[in-house]
Amino acid sequence: MRTVRVIPCLDVDAGRVVKGIQFVDLFDAGDPVELAARYNAQGADELVFLDITASSDHRQTMVDVVSRTAEQVFIPFTVGGGVRSVEDARRLLRAGADKVGINTAAVERPELITEIATEFGAQCVVVAIDARRRPAPDGDGEGVAWEVFTHGGRTSTGIDAVHWAERCATIGAGEILLTSMDRDGTRDGFDIALTRQISDRCPVPLIASGGVGELDHLVAGAVEGAADAVLAASIFHLGEFTVGEAKAHLAAAGVAVRPA
Amino acid sequence: MIAVLDYGIGNLRSAEKALQHVGSDARLVSDPARVADAEGVVLPGVGSFGPCARALRDSGLESAALDAIARGTPFLGICIGFQLLYEGSEEDPGQPGLGVLPGMVRALPRGVKHPQMQWNVLDRVAGHESGLLAGTPDPAWVYFVHSFAPEVTSDTTSTCDYGGPITASAERGSLWGTQFHPEKSGSVGLGILGNFAREVANTRPGVSARPVTRRPAPSGTDS
Numbered sequence: 001m002r003t004v005r006v007i008p009c010l011d012v013d014a015g016r017v018v019k020g021i022q023f024v025d026l027f028d029a030g031d032p033v034e035l036a037a038r039y040n041a042q043g044a045d046e047l048v049f050l051d052i053t054a055s056s057d058h059r060q061t062m063v064d065v066v067s068r069t070a071e072q073v074f075i076p077f078t079v080g081g082g083v084r085s086v087e088d089a090r091r092l093l094r095a096g097a098d099k100v101g102i103n104t105a106a107v108e109r110p111e112l113i114t115e116i117a118t119e120f121g122a123q124c125v126v127v128a129i130d131a132r133r134r135p136a137p138d139g140d141g142e143g144v145a146w147e148v149f150t151h152g153g154r155t156s157t158g159i160d161a162v163h164w165a166e167r168c169a170t171i172g173a174g175e176i177l178l179t180s181m182d183r184d185g186t187r188d189g190f191d192i193a194l195t196r197q198i199s200d201r202c203p204v205p206l207i208a209s210g211g212v213g214e215l216d217h218l219v220a221g222a223v224e225g226a227a228d229a230v231l232a233a234s235i236f237h238l239g240e241f242t243v244g245e246a247k248a249h250l251a252a253a254g255v256a257v258r259p260a
Numbered sequence: 261m262i263a264v265l266d267y268g269i270g271n272l273r274s275a276e277k278a279l280q281h282v283g284s285d286a287r288l289v290s291d292p293a294r295v296a297d298a299e300g301v302v303l304p305g306v307g308s309f310g311p312c313a314r315a316l317r318d319s320g321l322e323s324a325a326l327d328a329i330a331r332g333t334p335f336l337g338i339c340i341g342f343q344l345l346y347e348g349s350e351e352d353p354g355q356p357g358l359g360v361l362p363g364m365v366r367a368l369p370r371g372v373k374h375p376q377m378q379w380n381v382l383d384r385v386a387g388h389e390s391g392l393l394a395g396t397p398d399p400a401w402v403y404f405v406h407s408f409a410p411e412v413t414s415d416t417t418s419t420c421d422y423g424g425p426i427t428a429s430a431e432r433g434s435l436w437g438t439q440f441h442p443e444k445s446g447s448v449g450l451g452i453l454g455n456f457a458r459e460v461a462n463t464r465p466g467v468s469a470r471p472v473t474r475r476p477a478p479s480g481t482d483s
Contacts, residue, residue, distance in 0.1 A: 096273040121307030258379040258401040
């Protein structure tokens, strides 16, 4: 049986959850561990922490968050942001993370994917891909392609996102976390064409991310996008929907999920 | 004390924390000499079969684990730690496992994504009493991350459906194993770890490991 996972994402800046605060101050300076426990209680299948702290002074802060989370939340969680070496990965895994997310460092030095996979197993290597639409260079398919961006979406790489995802799976990624930059923050739903292409061509599980504004978007990601997991942030942080409501909605649409 | 064998592989902290959460005195142990003092032993493992098998041997903990199993110390293998209990694995042909459970570890069926990285439901094997799964809800949802699993044998106590029936847990006496991660399976997983902690508590020196199965009194001998 194939079941789809529902994953709340927590952006963490210097040890506090920040995403969603541009709309409502609900979780301004929220404690990531408290929020993680709440989503766990709501039936979240996994959690993703994204360390968006600009300064490396706070690296230890994230390790502390991971360690405190591991003491009270007994579901899998991934930690990404700032992972640039096997040692960075080791620190987070030893603290209790199950998987590490790598993004920019993987593009700059793809061997890092293999190194972490060799050391700890492919199952703990999540390659995060930030992709943006562009006209297809050779006009194949539906005339659209997607380019990989790094450094939080600021740096164009010229790399084709679908090819990159396939390559990542070949060299040691256990999972792909795919964010559509065109949809992120828009609440218009996932980029289904992008999600579908990567899911069809990449043999490892795929987490769809970017654009969720309503519960039907989760269904579209799982069904039309064929994503193995759906990730959302603001709909949960703003209290619009609980994880339980999201899962009930997926189940009602015929998507197999672990009941909350 | 429950010894969580620390042989330098991945995230062992979560197994330790989850066992502590259910009230047991679990500690990461890397010194083989300390395993002999343990009332229960947990062998976690992530990654792949060969590197885990070699790391376990190089750490000196392999023989300590085998001794504990031979003494009947309650023993729980998790994920690769479970697979290591078998004779070997298709993942690393030529690399022997501990061989304390008969059978081989096989690749998941074709036609499904590898790894299985998701929650799935346990299907109990009928007629097989399970201390490990006692009191778990039906359906019981647990978290899997794996591309290989032990073949289904007479020790198998539950399976999950992933392109066919896949071994999810096995038990032989006080030797238990789970292909899924109980330490990452929320309240269901904590219940399973609680069962193991209870098994450990009931096996303390001087206390019988399991309720002794009494043979029915022969009839007609009371005259």
